[in-house]
Amino acid sequence: MARRRNLPIVVLALAVIAVQLASAAAGKPQYLTQLTMAGYYSLVIVGLTLLMGYTGQISLGHAGFFAIGGYTSGLLTTYNLHPRGGGGLVSLLQATGLLVAGQDLYGGDLLVVRPWAACLIAMLVAIGIAYLVGKPVLKLRGHYLAMATLGFGTIVYKVVLGSSLVGAADGISDIPAFPLFGGVVVTGKSALRVHNYYLAWGLVLGAMALLTNLVHSRVGRALRAIHGAEDAANAMGVDTARYKLNMFVLSAALAALGGVFLTHYNGGIGPSEASIMKSVRYVAIVAVGGMANLWGALIMGVLLNFLSLRGSFGSYDDAVFGLILLAIMLFAPDGLLRVELVRRVPGLRCVFGQERAP
Amino acid sequence: MSLLEVKDLCKRFGGLQAVGNVSFTVAAGSIKALIGPNGAGKTTLFNLIFGALLPDSGQVWFDGQQTDGWQPHQVVAAGMARTFQHIRLFPKMSAWENIAVGRHVHSRAGFLASMLGLPWTRREQRAVREKALDIMRFLGVEDRADVEATSLAYGQQRIIELGRALACEPTLLLLDEPAAGLNMRETSEMAKLIARIRDTGVTVLLVEHDMTLVMNISDEVLVLSYGEKIADDKPLAIQKHPEVIKVYLGEDDA
Numbered sequence: 001m002a003r004r005r006n007l008p009i010v011v012l013a014l015a016v017i018a019v020q021l022a023s024a025a026a027g028k029p030q031y032l033t034q035l036t037m038a039g040y041y042s043l044v045i046v047g048l049t050l051l052m053g054y055t056g057q058i059s060l061g062h063a064g065f066f067a068i069g070g071y072t073s074g075l076l077t078t079y080n081l082h083p084r085g086g087g088g089l090v091s092l093l094q095a096t097g098l099l100v101a102g103q104d105l106y107g108g109d110l111l112v113v114r115p116w117a118a119c120l121i122a123m124l125v126a127i128g129i130a131y132l133v134g135k136p137v138l139k140l141r142g143h144y145l146a147m148a149t150l151g152f153g154t155i156v157y158k159v160v161l162g163s164s165l166v167g168a169a170d171g172i173s174d175i176p177a178f179p180l181f182g183g184v185v186v187t188g189k190s191a192l193r194v195h196n197y198y199l200a201w202g203l204v205l206g207a208m209a210l211l212t213n214l215v216h217s218r219v220g221r222a223l224r225a226i227h228g229a230e231d232a233a234n235a236m237g238v239d240t241a242r243y244k245l246n247m248f249v250l251s252a253a254l255a256a257l258g259g260v261f262l263t264h265y266n267g268g269i270g271p272s273e274a275s276i277m278k279s280v281r282y283v284a285i286v287a288v289g290g291m292a293n294l295w296g297a298l299i300m301g302v303l304l305n306f307l308s309l310r311g312s313f314g315s316y317d318d319a320v321f322g323l324i325l326l327a328i329m330l331f332a333p334d335g336l337l338r339v340e341l342v343r344r345v346p347g348l349r350c351v352f353g354q355e356r357a358p
Numbered sequence: 359m360s361l362l363e364v365k366d367l368c369k370r371f372g373g374l375q376a377v378g379n380v381s382f383t384v385a386a387g388s389i390k391a392l393i394g395p396n397g398a399g400k401t402t403l404f405n406l407i408f409g410a411l412l413p414d415s416g417q418v419w420f421d422g423q424q425t426d427g428w429q430p431h432q433v434v435a436a437g438m439a440r441t442f443q444h445i446r447l448f449p450k451m452s453a454w455e456n457i458a459v460g461r462h463v464h465s466r467a468g469f470l471a472s473m474l475g476l477p478w479t480r481r482e483q484r485a486v487r488e489k490a491l492d493i494m495r496f497l498g499v500e501d502r503a504d505v506e507a508t509s510l511a512y513g514q515q516r517i518i519e520l521g522r523a524l525a526c527e528p529t530l531l532l533l534d535e536p537a538a539g540l541n542m543r544e545t546s547e548m549a550k551l552i553a554r555i556r557d558t559g560v561t562v563l564l565v566e567h568d569m570t571l572v573m574n575i576s577d578e579v580l581v582l583s584y585g586e587k588i589a590d591d592k593p594l595a596i597q598k599h600p601e602v603i604k605v606y607l608g609e610d611d612a
Contacts, residue, residue: 210473217472217479218465218486221451225459228448235408235442237434237463237526246469292450 005216008295009209016201020194031306032197033188038305039200040262043207045285045301046294047254050211052283053292054220055247056227057138058146060279061153062255065126067274069256070263071160072122073115074172077264080104082111115178115186119260126256127249134248138241150276157274171270178264186264196265203261204298207254211294223247224292277318284325290335300336361386361530361561367406367416367426369399369585376402378585379416384530384578389552389562391572394582395606400565401443403582404534407563408440409433421529435463439528441519443535443565447507453518454503457490460525493521497551513544517551524555531555533564537571549575569607573597581606 023031048062081099084090090111093099098117102110113121137148160166167173177187184199185192214220225233226240234240263269272278285304289297304324307313313320328335360383369377377399384390392400405411407418409430418426425433439460448456465486467479494500497517502510507518516536523531536552537545549571556562556575566572572579572593579596581589583605589596596602 213475214469214473216483217475218462218467218483219469219472221455221459222462224451225448228450229446231410231430232442232446232448233459234430235410235434235440235446236459236522237431238459239429239431250469 005212013205020197029193032193034306034309036197036200037262037309038302039204040258041305042204042298042301043258044255044282045297046207046211047251048282049286049294049297051247051251052286055223055244057244059149060146061149062282063274063278064153064156065252065255066259067156067160068126068129069122069259070269070273071166072125073118073260074175074263074269075166076113076118076121077115077176078112078172080110082109122260123256127253130249130252134245138244138248153276153279160274161271171268173268175263175267186261188265188267281321284321287328288324288336293335296335359386360384361421363419365417368414369402369406370414375585380587382580382590384561384563386561388577389556389575391576391579392565393572393579398582399585400582401534404532408532434526437529439523439526440532441523441534445515445519447515447519449508451507452504453507454490456507456518457493457521457525458486460522461486461489493524497521513540528560530561535565537566537568545571
């Protein structure tokens with residue numbers, strides 16, 4: 001059982017390596033940049049797939065969590081604490097090694113939060129906000145939940161757009177690289193492109209391994225039961241409110257993780273990352289992947305984000321995602337990579353269609 | 359000794375008195391039936407006992423604990439389980455998986471342990487599947503294990519829902535119209551099944567309209583009319599009770 005479940009992970013790992021080798025052989029290493037970014041966006045998408053497809057709870061505000069992660073880490077690693085150097089709090093932080101000193105472009109003294117500490121704080125902030133928002137909002141169902149999460153997304157967007165602290169419409173730029181461990185650094189420098197590609201996809205692989213385990217567990221079964229008949233799940237002993245909240249927070253944490261890493265990779269973040277269209281895009285990708293289909297969502301997410309980032313949709317980018325959502329709802333509400341369809345293709349049967357067996 | 363004790367339970371919906379001052383007990387190891395005309399408040403009473411509704415006043419004592427005000431999932435953990443009047447199986451899940459959800463309170467893998475796929479969670483999963491299949495064998499439907507539950511024949515869906523409740527290993531099983539929609543043969547099989555479940559030591563409280571089933575298997579019958587208790591006695595006495603005949607059974611059945 002376990003081996004069959006791990007097979008898709010192995011296939012994905014091999015595909016990640018094959019794509020890198022192919023891009024090197026074809027002399028198109030620049031593709032890896034968009035694939036790295038698409039990898040980070042995939043973290044949002046797979047988390048949202050579990051929340052929407054498996055648990056049956058829609059969120060039109062997940063770009064908000066992505067942005068909270070990215071903006072918090074970006075702000076903390078760029079906000080200069082040097083002018084406040086004498087303050088008690090700043091000295092305390094400095095004593096604990098959470099700050100790092102440096103110089104800006106003009107040789108002025110800089111004192112900012114270390115990236116790993118900023119990343120940790122960003123994750124905690126996103127998790128805390130997800131908990132506070134999710135607790136009341138997840139009591140709502142259907143359209144009402146969609147509208148409430150849309151409201152949350154709108155607030156985050158308008159706050160980052162209107163706040164001069166985070167650069168208003170310009171966003172935050174010159175965000176430093178994020179040294180993780182050893183020589184591994186999250187940075188957009190082209191010399192480290194291959195290395196960052198593997199880092200991003202290593203994270204995606206890790207997330208997929210954890211989430212496929214979750215889907216096939218006692219918790220996964222309880223989540224699907226909530227999706228199917230919430231009152232009956234509660235009557236079987238499932239603490240439905242807690243399970244929905246945990247799943248909401250988990251998916252928000254994945255979104256924030258993607259936000260933190262992509263922000264340090266790009267060296268900046270702007271308000272468009274928090275826009276409602278971004279949230280709609282994530283929902284569209286989950287739908288096109290087949291809702292309760294982690295692998296379908298991952299594949300469609302990488303494909304569509306890659307094309308979008310390459311500029312294939314031109315200035316119709318958002319319209320394309322709107323069209324996809326419309327077409328999927330009308331013609332293929334179960335998504336394109338439907339389990340029943342894919343099962344008919346012999347070679348793919350081992351990769352898909354194992355979602356239900358233990 | 360009574361396993362369940364209901365004291366002066368009241369519930370109003372706006373101006374309607376759905377349940378008014380109902381008190382009764384259910385003896386451990388017995389089958390008690392709850393009957394009454396449509397709208398008598400039977401399902402409301404069920405929901406009050408199970409925690410799906412909050413009573414306006416009154417108390418529910420189950421197995422030595424006061425459980426009114428508890429949520430259904432807490433009541434299940436204390437040893438109650440239920441089925442629904444309108445079948446509420448989980449769609450897009452196989453029959454055995456539906457039953458496996460009933461093992462929720464008897465297994466413990468949480469989010470973190472499940473995501474990490476720790477070896478004990480996998481052992482637990484295997485044990486849950488085995489238990490679900492055992493229950494399906496007990497019910498005689500083991501050959502339907504991998505069929506999508508909601509695509510089964512109606513009578514089998516009732517059985518699977520019963521199996522799902524049994525998977526909770528309840529001491530008290532609440533059955534809301536277990537024979538609704540079943541034909542005569544299926545109804546008599548359901549009656550035998552309920553008696554077998556009682557014989558395994560499970561106390562049963564059931565709502566039912568099929569009087570043959572009720573009178574054959576019940577140790578006691580409680581009659582509700584307009585939310586109030588009008589009789590609570592042995593089946594034979596109930597059949598002769600003048601007020602029960604007037605409001606519910608009708609002269610011909612007496």
